[in-house]
Amino acid sequence: MKNFTSVSDVEDLQEIIKKALQIKENPLSETEKGKGKTIGLVFLNSSLRTRLSSQIAAQNLGLNVLTLNAAQEAWNLEFADGAVMNGDTVEHIKDAIEVLNQYCGIIAVRCFAGMKSKEDDINENILSQFEKYAKVPVISLESATRHPLQSLADCITITENWNKEQKPKVVLTWAPHIKPIAQAVGNSFAEWMQQMDVDFVITNPEGYDLDKNFTKDTPVIHDQDEALKDADFVYVKNWSSFDEYAAMPEVKESWMLTNEKLANTNEAKVMHCLPVRRNVELSDEVMDGKNSIIYQQAKNRIFSAQAVFSEILDEITEK
Amino acid sequence: MKNFTSVSDVEDLQEIIKKALQIKENPLSETEKGKGKTIGLVFLNSSLRTRLSSQIAAQNLGLNVLTLNAAQEAWNLEFADGAVMNGDTVEHIKDAIEVLNQYCGIIAVRCFAGMKSKEDDINENILSQFEKYAKVPVISLESATRHPLQSLADCITITENWNKEQKPKVVLTWAPHIKPIAQAVGNSFAEWMQQMDVDFVITNPEGYDLDKNFTKDTPVIHDQDEALKDADFVYVKNWSSFDEYAAMPEVKESWMLTNEKLANTNEAKVMHCLPVRRNVELSDEVMDGKNSIIYQQAKNRIFSAQAVFSEILDEITEK
Amino acid sequence: MKNFTSVSDVEDLQEIIKKALQIKENPLSETEKGKGKTIGLVFLNSSLRTRLSSQIAAQNLGLNVLTLNAAQEAWNLEFADGAVMNGDTVEHIKDAIEVLNQYCGIIAVRCFAGMKSKEDDINENILSQFEKYAKVPVISLESATRHPLQSLADCITITENWNKEQKPKVVLTWAPHIKPIAQAVGNSFAEWMQQMDVDFVITNPEGYDLDKNFTKDTPVIHDQDEALKDADFVYVKNWSSFDEYAAMPEVKESWMLTNEKLANTNEAKVMHCLPVRRNVELSDEVMDGKNSIIYQQAKNRIFSAQAVFSEILDEITEK
Structure with a gap:
């Protein structure tokens, strides 16, 4: 798996559900897999389950975790290509992404719909920049139009029930x-x-x-x-x-x-x-x-994330 | 020790003070004890000493640490039972706690007095919900009416002096x-x-x-x-x-x-x-x-927390 | 190296550039060096590169990392000596520093110029308090008048090119x-x-x-x-x-x-x-x-930080 931003990144859905359920049985079966690699979790929006389950999944795999609340901890981001940045925005998203490329083996990002411009949202004006500029695998932690780690957890939960x-x-x-x-x-x-x-x-x-x-x-x-x-x-x-x-x-x-x-x-x-x-x-x-089965669903967020991170790590290691 | 929210959770005060002083002598004597377990540190209020000393104590025990600044990083919480949530609150505290149950082996929470309703505060309207809904050990990082990790550090400090x-x-x-x-x-x-x-x-x-x-x-x-x-x-x-x-x-x-x-x-x-x-x-x-001896007291916050986390881990491991 | 707040803390610039370039070749060559030691990264201002590169560098050295967004997560700080603290400030910087002394083996701090008082800024009214009160090595993550970890990364980058x-x-x-x-x-x-x-x-x-x-x-x-x-x-x-x-x-x-x-x-x-x-x-x-070569420069922030942390750790270990 090269990226994980929608169901089309999954080669075999039944296979990844099976993998997630195996991880649930034994979450610490791959604690060495991520050693020496870093995942950057970038939050442009609030998060509880996604934030915590992603951290747990990454820790279970031995990954180093960097969590960045982009707006509060770093700089106000510019999203428009070619912008003359003489306003409120301090750093262009493409520069932030290029820096994340230098620092992380995997970039995960949460970027909700702005709910102002239909065009911006359906075009995934933020996630698409990550897809365009990232040189490492990109994982969606929910974007304008999709929440694939949630959906995978949903599939796991339905399968279990x-x-x-x-x-x-x-x-x-x-x-x-x-x-x-x-x-x-x-x-x-x-x-x-x-x-x-x-x-x-x-x-x-x-x-x-x-x-x-x-x-x-x-x-x-x-x-x-x-x-x-x-x-x-x-x-x-x-x-x-x-x-x-x-x-x-x-x-x-x-x-x-x-x-x-x-x-x-x-x-x-x-x-x-x-x-x-x-x-x-x-x-x-x-x-x-x-x-x-709502709390079970929430718990399965860990195994959804861990199955995806694990498959992404396979990709990195192969290179 | 099942929970730690007041002195009544301590079976033998002299014993835990002794344990804390042993930890102070050798903070890294139990680095494997927490391996594969996760403590969630939930902050509804500001914190410097509690935040850092709890993280250090948990790291010394090999625990995974999740730190959540609930209001800023997650969702605005509802505390009223039966509320029709058509206002500013986005997630009910009991749902947040149930999710933490799924993610953490230990939940620690800071929830100051609101200082508006005497009844709410003396009834510990927030901590009591953690005590009610948590299915894992709960540790108070200061609640409306008590600050037990501070008090234990105070006892350690007096004993030393x-x-x-x-x-x-x-x-x-x-x-x-x-x-x-x-x-x-x-x-x-x-x-x-x-x-x-x-x-x-x-x-x-x-x-x-x-x-x-x-x-x-x-x-x-x-x-x-x-x-x-x-x-x-x-x-x-x-x-x-x-x-x-x-x-x-x-x-x-x-x-x-x-x-x-x-x-x-x-x-x-x-x-x-x-x-x-x-x-x-x-x-x-x-x-x-x-x-x-105020800075010594601050330092002892580490060993107070570590002694408590260690005793709580004994409880979890026994199960 | 005892502290790292300006070029004058560097004994041999060519030597530390060489060390940084060796680290870049093999970032995980000293993963045990920081074991059991803690670095506190204190941010009084926004940060992306400094925040992430410092965390990566510390993790590469096996250090425990505590990150504190001081204003948002802890207390509003007082900087004036002798102040009667009956206003908005809740904790004096010197008390916060003394507590960090108790908790950390290394203190790193970002404290931008206030841009209001020339005298305060040229006197480094914040960093100077860290230099005065810290009992452990102090590292500047950019202060009012200098950004030495950036400058070292700049020297590394020029050397490479x-x-x-x-x-x-x-x-x-x-x-x-x-x-x-x-x-x-x-x-x-x-x-x-x-x-x-x-x-x-x-x-x-x-x-x-x-x-x-x-x-x-x-x-x-x-x-x-x-x-x-x-x-x-x-x-x-x-x-x-x-x-x-x-x-x-x-x-x-x-x-x-x-x-x-x-x-x-x-x-x-x-x-x-x-x-x-x-x-x-x-x-x-x-x-x-x-x-x-701007992104290369950003990447070198990791090795700049790691070379400095490593030299500081030599100092601590020698004691």
């Missing part, structure tokens, strides 16, 4: 929120589910359809009750409008996931990437109920 | 400050001194008596000169009013510790937990004088 | 900026170049002459074209006025380094300490052009 022969029905359901949130987790989950052996549907209100480039042929159902029927897994997540970019068109029905709605499913396991707004996106009773 | 047969007289004296400060250090010191073989008295102005639940039968003297007489140790610390919670009732006498006041003691050693407001809480001449 | 018998001509050229910047990098580079076997000249507009205490007999030329003629190395850097302290006297000519100006040189290699304001200090074409 399904041992029947028939395919599970997996429903990604939109949930309410109080402010415009990026589509990255939804997009990414959709892409990865298309590679899994599952029946996958998406449900969201009118006006909230995700970008077709990610959902492809996935059925999109605007009636939540209908979509949830017989679901085996329900993935809860808010996102703002893609069409009317970053807007929040009014939604009249109640979309918060409750036990009442769950009753309609096949005792579905409930998933969420966290952080979650309790009693807005889903009810306390669901979050704390027996169907939630 | 006393080799006479009779009990030393230890005086906790209130000191002036410019804004309302929590009672945690004072409360905690009072609790621990009651477990030490010392004559312990507290002196503070009228209106500044600490919570009886911590001071118990400790004599409280409102005349500083009288209290300081023949003292062997003087612990200087400000706190705001407990009765009129977080208020600062006017104090007419001068309570700043000076050499003149020290003359009244039995060449008392002077202690303070730091940070200290020079020439407000105590004078430069005291701080920089030969009686101060 | 010059294999002719005659001395290279090295030109330090002032560059435009939009706000007042300290003279530290310029001062420091001037001091170190005087110890190198080079022909060194400085060029800057009238009103921007650096402090004579640093530049000594170095020729200062106010005509950039004249200065650049036949240059082998051009070091680009802005600084504000020293005479009219921190002012920015109007400059009528264009001082931004461009390819056109470079044509006048002996195919000079271009250097800059970063971060750089593109198209203000130098043009994109220069930054991204074949003459730039």
